[in-house]
Amino acid sequence: MPLDVLESLRTAIGDAAEQAAGARPTVILTAPAQPEHGDLATPVAMGLAKQAKKPPREIAETIAQSLAADANVGGQLRDVEVAGPGFINLRLAPEWFAAAVRRIIGADLEFGSGGAEPPERILMEYVSANPTGPLHVGHARHAAYADSLARVLVFNGHQVDREYYINDHGRQMEMLGISIASAYGAPFGVEVPVPEDGYRGDYIKVVAELLRSEIGDRYVHDLEPLTEEALGFFSGRGGELTIKAIREELISVGVEFDAFFSEASLHWDGRVADAVAALEERGDAYEAEGALWFKSSKYGDEKDRVLRRADGDLTYLASDVAYHLDKADRGHDRLIDVLGADHHGYIARLKAILESGGKSGEMLEVSLIQLVSLLEKGEAKKMSKRAGTLVTMGDLVADIGVDATRFFLVQRSHETPLELDLDLAREQSQENPVYYVQYAHTRAVGILRQLESEPPSGAPAPAELDAAERALLLNLSRWPDAVSEAGQKRGPHRVAAYLIDLAGDFHAFYHRCHVSDEPEDVQSFRVNLTRATARTIRAGLGLLGVSAPERM
RNA sequence: GCGCCCGUAGCUCAGUUGGACAGAGCAGGGGACUUCUAAUCCUCAGGCCGCAGGUUCGAAUCCUGCCGGGCGCGCCA
Numbered sequence: 001m002p003l004d005v006l007e008s009l010r011t012a013i014g015d016a017a018e019q020a021a022g023a024r025p026t027v028i029l030t031a032p033a034q035p036e037h038g039d040l041a042t043p044v045a046m047g048l049a050k051q052a053k054k055p056p057r058e059i060a061e062t063i064a065q066s067l068a069a070d071a072n073v074g075g076q077l078r079d080v081e082v083a084g085p086g087f088i089n090l091r092l093a094p095e096w097f098a099a100a101v102r103r104i105i106g107a108d109l110e111f112g113s114g115g116a117e118p119p120e121r122i123l124m125e126y127v128s129a130n131p132t133g134p135l136h137v138g139h140a141r142h143a144a145y146a147d148s149l150a151r152v153l154v155f156n157g158h159q160v161d162r163e164y165y166i167n168d169h170g171r172q173m174e175m176l177g178i179s180i181a182s183a184y185g186a187p188f189g190v191e192v193p194v195p196e197d198g199y200r201g202d203y204i205k206v207v208a209e210l211l212r213s214e215i216g217d218r219y220v221h222d223l224e225p226l227t228e229e230a231l232g233f234f235s236g237r238g239g240e241l242t243i244k245a246i247r248e249e250l251i252s253v254g255v256e257f258d259a260f261f262s263e264a265s266l267h268w269d270g271r272v273a274d275a276v277a278a279l280e281e282r283g284d285a286y287e288a289e290g291a292l293w294f295k296s297s298k299y300g301d302e303k304d305r306v307l308r309r310a311d312g313d314l315t316y317l318a319s320d321v322a323y324h325l326d327k328a329d330r331g332h333d334r335l336i337d338v339l340g341a342d343h344h345g346y347i348a349r350l351k352a353i354l355e356s357g358g359k360s361g362e363m364l365e366v367s368l369i370q371l372v373s374l375l376e377k378g379e380a381k382k383m384s385k386r387a388g389t390l391v392t393m394g395d396l397v398a399d400i401g402v403d404a405t406r407f408f409l410v411q412r413s414h415e416t417p418l419e420l421d422l423d424l425a426r427e428q429s430q431e432n433p434v435y436y437v438q439y440a441h442t443r444a445v446g447i448l449r450q451l452e453s454e455p456p457s458g459a460p461a462p463a464e465l466d467a468a469e470r471a472l473l474l475n476l477s478r479w480p481d482a483v484s485e486a487g488q489k490r491g492p493h494r495v496a497a498y499l500i501d502l503a504g505d506f507h508a509f510y511h512r513c514h515v516s517d518e519p520e521d522v523q524s525f526r527v528n529l530t531r532a533t534a535r536t537i538r539a540g541l542g543l544l545g546v547s548a549p550e551r552m
Numbered sequence: 553g554c555g556c557c558c559g560u561a562g563c564u565c566a567g568u569u570g571g572a573c574a575g576a577g578c579a580g581g582g583g584a585c586u587u588c589u590a591a592u593c594c595u596c597a598g599g600c601c602g603c604a605g606g607u608u609c610g611a612a613u614c615c616u617g618c619c620g621g622g623c624g625c626g627c628c629a
Contacts, residue, residue: 032572043571046609056609084572085609130629172629197628291627302555306627316629344556345624370557371622375564412565415557417622419564424578432591433577439591447588497566500576511584511593530588552591 005100005477009040009090012073013063017044020062021052031474035467038079038089039474045086056086064088097473098461098525104476104532109539111532115484116157123327124150126338127250128165131242132176134203135249138340140393141372141418144409144545146338147255148492149367151543156487161332162257164247165323168239169264170316175199176242177235178226183208184234185223192223203245207238249394253402254545266322272314275322276307284356294321299352299361317349324350324364325357334363336490341368367490370417372409381422400425406545407434411496433500434546437537440503441548444534447515449550451527462521468509473529475505479536483543492544499540506533 010027018024025044032041045060052059060082067073067088068080076096081089104111126146129139150160179199182192186208194200211234222230243260250256266272276292279285284295290310294317297304307318327335339346343366351361374381374391381391397405404425411433412418424432479498486494515526538548 026569028571030571033575034572037572041572046571049609087572167629170629289627293626303626309627311627313627315627340623341557342623347556368557368623416565417558421564421578424564435591436577439589443589443592450588493566497576500566504576507592508594510588511590514588516588552589 016063016066021048038091040090060086094461101528112480114157119157120333123332124336131239135393173235180234180238296352299355301348328359437503440506441537468512472505
């Protein structure tokens with residue numbers, strides 16, 4: 001049961017609506033844009049008008065009257081009125097505000113958590129970048145999105161396992177091996193030609209250097225020509241070191257995994273071959289044009305897909321059959337794959353894999369992440385892998401810091417291409433929304449730090465509240481909805497948007513309402529409000545992997 | 553050609569299980585520091601919500617068509 005300070009109101013409105021119209025609606029409570037429309041408003045009467053065959057205003061009047069007479073909530077309401085086409089506008093009494101802030105404080109860091117309906121066991125797979133080089137800004141967006149989403153889902157009450165799938169098999173690993181071998185041989189005066197699609201980045205030299213310190217000149221004589229053993233060593237050990245570096249880099253931005261799953265291991269223990277054989281037995285694979293095909297069209301894909309090429313090599317899809325069926329078999333209710341938007345064509349075949357394996361395609365959900373580009377001095381920063389101007393995640397973090405990196409990358413919906421304004425992100429002051437939110441937290445804890453003593457928590461509510469106090473508390477009361485929605489809609493950017501909004505309300509409150517040296521009832525209420533805000537901001541920033549500093 | 557995503561203020565974007573005059577930040581104009589930190593606040597200006605139809609008491613939100621942009625379309629991963 002999520003703690004929700006609006007719950008008793010919702011229930012009361014639902015009850016009243018059921019009595020008035022004979023049906024129980026989902027009670028939507030909105031924050032009216034205009035203060036004349038009260039603290040909260042609900043359009044339920046309009047929604048019920050059609051099926052109840054009564055004018056919306058008439059239903060609204062009936063609901064309003066029973067609300068005012070309701071023993072449970074009547075005392076929390078100062079005023080209920082029907083307005084416009086049938087809105088019910090509520091003005092809340094000071095008693096409601098006092099009770100709400102006490103409940104929020106009582107819930108502590110748990111406030112807003114537990115909204116999962118029902119809680120699920122979820123396996124998330126994300127980043128999964130090839131172990132052939134450093135992470136770039138695109139991977140960073142995947143990491144920031146998925147890690148924040150995972151944290152939000154856990155906060156909502158789900159159980160989440162986080163996994164990185166390592167594509168450490170196939171041609172790209174061979175390329176990596178050759179590329180490293182070439183860099184390894186260079187200082188010894190041995191030339192190993194790197195193919196057109198080999199890797200040439202600086203990090204290849206770094207890895208080669210590491211290997212030189214590990215093994216000295218052991219493989220110098222296996223370079224020309226490159227022996228299978230040497231190639232195996234350079235690609236295998238090179239891949240290990242690359243994954244190690246990727247893992248450490250992710251940890252440095254607060255992104256951690258429960259498991260790193262090796263694609264190669266699926267080949268070693270024959271599970272890919274077994275999975276393919278199983279498809280054939282089921283009649284879901286067939287030979288044609290020299291290749292082996294997965295009959296994915298049988299399960300809704302638009303066409304069939306190749307499992308084994310005419311040259312005998314298995315495709316990545318074959319590994320994915322083994323991998324996704326393995327994932328589906330671990331007892332989770334749901335699998336979430338976070339993929340780049342250019343992978344949208346894969347969704348159908350991944351679902352087909354599950355269906356063919358006797359699972360439900362429904363259990364797989366795919367979040368597609370749109371591209372990231374960087375904006376500098378108002379112009380798009382050119383990034384090209386070939387030209388070596390690719391911006392890595394490390395570059396970005398070194399440039400704008402961990403907090404700004406994570407906040408900016410998750411601030412926008414993952415469904416929209418993101419243009420990250422580097423100049424704004426670098427800004428250590430003023431316009432930067434990260435600092436705007438962090439500063440609100442700093443201010444709040446600053447006030448609390450300077451107070452002599454704790455106010456009595458059961459103090460009565462002040463008779464009159466400032467508009468800024470009302471707005472701030474009403475916004476706080478929306479946190480449970482905001483964070484549940486962020487989870488349900490797989491949109492952690494909602495948390496960022498909420499925090500910016502909340503920080504704005506707090507800054508306004510700070511200016512209008514002094515906390516210390518006020519009458520006891522006023523000070524007590526404001527201290528609690530400040531404490532509730534600080535905790536909510538800290539919790540929210542924590543979900544985004546952003547720190548909540550005590551001082552700035 | 554087919555499929556998916558997107559089109560909201562000068563810029564970057566929220567808001568889309570339909571609800572009151574469309575929101576924020578930045579950029580621009582004007583104000584506020586003997587104060588619990590001004591990394592802040594207040595205020596002004598700025599929008600045919602891509603276009604055209606449709607459904608509805610009510611559409612940025614749902615449906616259809618069109619225009620514009622991105623991505624993807626059997627033996628690459």
